[in-house]
Amino acid sequence: MDLLIAKADAIQPLSKKRKSSHSTSGRSAGKARAASNSDFTLNTVVKHTSIPKSLQDSAPLPENGPSYKHIANKKLRTQLNRQSAQTARSQALVEDAEMLLLDEAGGLQVENDMDRTWRVGQTDILQSAGQEAAKGRREYKLDGGPYRSRYSRNGRHLAIAGRTGHVSTFDWQTGTVHAELQLQETCRDITFLQDHSFFAVAQKKYAFIYDRDGVEVHCLKGHIEPTRLEFLPYHWLLATVGNPGYLKYQDTSTGQLLVEHRTKMGACSTMTQNLHNAVIHLGHQNGCVTLWTPNLPHPAVQLLAHVGPVVSVAVDPSEGGRYMATSGRDGTVKVWDCRNWKGAVRDWTVRGGGDPELEWSARGYLAVASSGTVNIYNTPSIHTPFHVKTAPPLYMTHPIPHRPLTSVRFAPFQDILTVGHSNGLSSVIVPGSGEPNFDSREADPFENTKARREREVKALLDKIQPDLITLDPDMVGNLAPVSKLTTEVTTVNGKPRTDIPFARLPRIDRLRVSGKMDDTEENNEEEGEGGDEESKKHAKEEREKRKMRGKGKSMKRYLRKQRKNVIDPAAIAIRAKLERQKEEKRKAAAASAGNAEEKKPSALDRFTRTKQKH
Amino acid sequence: MVKISVLQHDPSMHLPMRPGDPTPMSRNLNPLMHPFARARERTRALNAAKMDRMFAKPFVASLEGHVDAVEVLCRKPDSLTTVASGSWDGGIILHDLVTRKPIAKLPQAHKGKVSGLCFSPDGERVLSCGVDRNVKLWSASGDSSSTETPLNVFPGKAVFNSVDHHRTDPLFATASNTVQIWDETKSAPISNLTFPTSTETITSVRFNMSESSVLASIGSDRTFTLYDIRTGKAERRVVMQMQSNSLAWSPTFPTTILLASEDHNLYTFDIRHLDAPTQIYKAHVAAVMSCDWSPTGLEFVSGGWDRTVRIWQEGKGRQPEVYHTKRMQRVTSTVFSADARFVLSGSDDGNVRIWKAKASDKLGVVTARERAAMEYRESLKDRWRVDSEVDRVARTRHLPKAVHQTNKLKNTMLEARRVKEERRRKHTRAGENKPKPERKKLVIAEQT
Secondary structure, three states: OOHHHHHHHHHHOOOOOHHHHHHHHOOHHHHHHHHOOHHHHHHHHHHOOOOOOHHHHOOOOOOOOOOOOOOHHHHHHHHHHHHHHHHHHHHHHHHHHHHHHHOOOOOOEEEOOOOOHOOOOOOHHHHHHOOOHHHOOOOEEEOOOOOOEOOOOOOOOOEEOOOOOEEEEEOOOOEEEEEEEEOOOEEEEEEEEOOOEEEEEEEEEEEEEEEEOEEEEEEEEEEEEEEEEEEOOOOOOEEEOOOOOOEEEEOOOOEEEEEEEEEEOOOOOOOEEEEEOOEEEOOOOOEEEEOOOOOOOOOOEEEEOOOOOEEEEEEEOOOOOOEEEEEEEEEEEEEEEEEOOOOOOOEOOOOOOOOOOEOOOOOOOOEEOOOOOOEEEEEHHHHHHHHHOOOOOEEEEEEEEOOOOOEEEEOOOOOEEEEOOOOEEEEEEEHHHHHOOOOOOOOOOOHHHHHHHHHHHHHHOOOOOOHHHOOHHHHHHHHHOOOOOOOOOOOOOOEOOOOOOHOOHHHHHHHHHHHHHHHHHHHHHHHHHOOHHHHHHHHHHHHHHHHHOOOOOOHHHHHHHOOOOOHHHHHHHHHHHHHHHHHHHHHHHHHHHHHOOOOOOOHHHHOOOOOOOO | EEEEOOOOOOOHHHHOOOOOOOOOOOOOOHHHHOOHHHHHHHHHHHHHHHHHHHOOOEEEEOOOOOOOOOEEEEEEOOOOOEEEEOOOOOOOEEEEOOOEEEEEEEEEOOOEEEEEOOOOOOOOOOEEEOOOEEEEEEEEOOOHHHHOOOEEEEEEOOOOEEEEEEOOOOEEEEEOOOOOEOOOOOOOOOEOOOOOOOOEEEEEEEOOOOOEEEEEEEEOOOOOEEEEEEOOOOEEEEEOOOOEEEEEOOOOOOOEEEEEEEEOOOOOEEOEOOOHHHOOEOOOOOOEEEEEEOOOOOEEEEOOOOOOOOEEEEOOOOEEEEEOOOOOOOOEEEEOOOOOOOOEEEOOOOEEEEEEOOOOOOOOOOHHHHHHHHHHHHHHHOOOOOHHHHHHHHOOOOOHHHHHHHHHHHHHHHHHHHHHHHHHHHHHHHHHOOOOOOOHHEEEEEEE
């Protein structure tokens, strides 16, 4: 028995007391460490199962990691610390992994100060570009009005829709046409769904979904006169907005019309999505830009961006959706910081006016197409605040003589910009605009059929619920903010009772804590209480008197019968009415006494007719 | 001059070299390339939790053969497949878990119930004891000739409640009104061990696995006693609030012992500090009748009067895995299999049931990809345990209505008791001292 205990003590200290005494009397460092690890079985096997020392993480942790000192639960705190250490280490490893990236981004580099990148034209670029890259410069001459276009997520396929009903989808690299349709009615927009196997077209009356071969699969009758379409790939939602001014979300995996928001701002023909938080940005006729999520019936943000109608909105994908650019019919372009809506970061007027179309590339190049030219600006200059309303330094420019220019799209993973206009489409090469390295798990331009199918199934399994769309995409998995509800409502012997959880409070306290207590009646009663004995007595008498007098009134009786801690809308309404009546009575009394209150001066006072005083 | 470089992808880097080759994967770990990474991972974790519940089919098989309640179960020391069960009808059956057929049947091993059963360390012989005041030694070889008569019979003076064999020596201990130590070759006990002032009935006795001369017993006097056969006397005794029904020594921590108590809880004690248990395990809604450690020492199984079998993580006192079926009655005996993958329970309805230790475990061959996917799902669940939705799916168990109602009633009673105590502390002088932690309330007296 004693032997067992002695042996056990020698092997492993189980209790805390013993552990501390052991470590303080530590002999050699190694032994102390072994002893401090309380799991004996672990100690015996750790030598044979742990990774070799050369492979263990030796890098010290960064100091500016999040601190979890405020968390009282020890287990949770340890776990959070361990997790943040893990995150820091894996981030360091990700930085290492950048070496393994295959391709390098393109670009234009000036060699002396007098050179300007915008002087370089497409012919110069074509001469120096590789054969494969030079294929990106194309002119599609098509009849059928101004064209809109959209690339699939992997940048391999292009969908185009002419105003008068010519719709086509094709693999632009190999030149394979998937579908070619003459719909013979107005087509306002086109978008691919999850990949090139389905696309949606905003037609004259409804939105339609076609499969890869151009067979009409669905007619979305809920979407009336749509003007713009957006597909949120991770939520499998098709968002449309149209002339009636409704923003509608359709779940394309279940077919359910998820929600429709009434914008209350009339017909809308400007929409874009923020790729990083799936928020929909709408531009309206009255100059407002609104940000929408499916779970809010009103805009999450409403911003008066322009004095005239907003004609184009674009969100910067290179900075995690931090910047937004808007353009108005008045020919101004504004860049906004989405974290801080106090005024535009930068704004300028485009030359020649017109409706400037905007698009932001994956590496942060902003294309502005207006009145026969496409201007491209690059990053640091368009993000830095500048007080003069001049255009930022130009990166590239390209004239297109076919007005109007209706859509601007950068091809993902390519240095290509496709501009839709009245005479078809033109693709121009913009060196440096495309993200060079794709991820096969997200979007792969070279994927085969099997990989596409696999990815579709995986994406469906990973479909995010639409109610998780918020302005802050990192909301999921973060610590909940500390609740503002405090249970410190009642005091015992002058000390607040802090240790009582919400669920155990009495009902009246629970109501008070959650802010649902209707305390109008109590306040009325407390009014009369004065400081000294005399006035108290007086107040009491007064109260008695009033109580007696009001007893007969049916309304008062009704109110008295209502329990004070029950929130009944009828009772609240009656109380409010009584309050109003009281106030009116008071005002009338004051007016009759001749000492009417002095009103605060307002801006409208200048229009009031002044009475002549006698 | 302006230096111009245009991005172009080399198809030879991204397309398979020959037809039939796998398409090369390219990765870019830039977080901007992976929007909603967290939200998608949470969806995967939620799916993992749901799949885990979907595949949770823990019941494997039922072994029949007894005509009355199964009182004891024990596993053969060096075998994965052999388990012996003893019943109230006096029969003993040796089960083979692979074929699910009996190896040997001893229909009339004892008159009245078989109260204790254990294998000898070499696994060749089985010791059984019963209420007919006999301990019998049987051959476990499985021949029909050898199973008809016992190899040896040790007559006693009182009803035996439990028997356990010494780890190495040919000694065994029995529990009756005292603890007796027997030699396999002698027909009378070689020593009697009692606590000096005790008059109780001993209900169970177990040898320590590491220090094999130490043994522990529990008695009807709400006691738990430790003995050493070398000194030949009781070393420590603990009197608790309620009687214990079963005890088990931890296979990996020699000083840890598990008690299944009548007060619906299980307790682990470190025998160096007998003043309080190291952990209370609360979930049963009726008395816990039996308990057994997994050979890994990380989890243990318990069976209760509430007709459920529960599997606990060592050190985690709440939310155990719970198994039940419509036809399973009061669970009187439970045992873990030697590979820690299965759990056996014997119940009042006379069946021995085999359960998986992990409810959603896949039996049969698991490919490497499948194994990787399972491990990924497991780690996802672990990581997103803090998410309320994931946690809810992972935690929720369907319970039989009776258990659910009892649980609700029990919670109401405990809550009322707690509120009463709170008020008493608030309004009397009892509130002046610190409240006593529940762990400290269990042990009434510690005697040496």
